[in-house]
Amino acid sequence: MCTGKCAKCIAVVLYPLALISIICNILLFFPDWKTEYAQSDSNIVTLTPEVTYMGGLLGGGIMVLVPAIHIHLTGKVGCCANRCGMFLSIGFAALGVVGALYSMSVAALGLSKGPICRYWSIENPIFGQWGRPFDNNGTYLSNPESWKLCLEPENVVEFNVALFAVLLATACLELGLCGFQMVNGLFGCLCGTCRGKEDE
Numbered sequence: 001m002c003t004g005k006c007a008k009c010i011a012v013v014l015y016p017l018a019l020i021s022i023i024c025n026i027l028l029f030f031p032d033w034k035t036e037y038a039q040s041d042s043n044i045v046t047l048t049p050e051v052t053y054m055g056g057l058l059g060g061g062i063m064v065l066v067p068a069i070h071i072h073l074t075g076k077v078g079c080c081a082n083r084c085g086m087f088l089s090i091g092f093a094a095l096g097v098v099g100a101l102y103s104m105s106v107a108a109l110g111l112s113k114g115p116i117c118r119y120w121s122i123e124n125p126i127f128g129q130w131g132r133p134f135d136n137n138g139t140y141l142s143n144p145e146s147w148k149l150c151l152e153p154e155n156v157v158e159f160n161v162a163l164f165a166v167l168l169a170t171a172c173l174e175l176g177l178c179g180f181q182m183v184n185g186l187f188g189c190l191c192g193t194c195r196g197k198e199d200e
Helices: 003-027 055-074 083-113 138-142 144-149 156-191
Strands: 117-119 129-131 150-152
Touching (some): 003 055, 003 083, 055 083
Antiparallel strands (some): 117 129, 117 150
């Protein structure tokens, strides 16, 4: 397979991955499918901080989508399907690597620290308190029974775990693809794309 075709295939896979990252990050703003937690004006923090870092929206989304567009252009017959375009794709792919690493780091942090929720506590046994009952205790992931500790938002642990896990898996794939495109771009820069020799 020539480097141009390879670049086009990589870009086609990166598009849905970037879209999945953006959607997952947006959904994380609405635990229990309610907007009230994102709109909270009180002094109580009700939204997991890793959600507001927007790793999926900025890192796995926009910072991967922009390189995907250029990488796609290097795989088509035209202005970018040449050695210069492949050279530039190395830099764009590096941007994608940085974005994927950011998304991966935020998702891993969100998984290890767990969500913010209202949970029962000795200090306030009637109403409970808002906080992170699983903070820095990644062992909660292997103990679903402990997830019942969170009273509000409903099913917030399952919600966060599912979406952060998807973000983590997506970021890993993006990282691999963008890293591979850096190597492919180097070969394309040295050897050419071979796209000019064939019909579109």
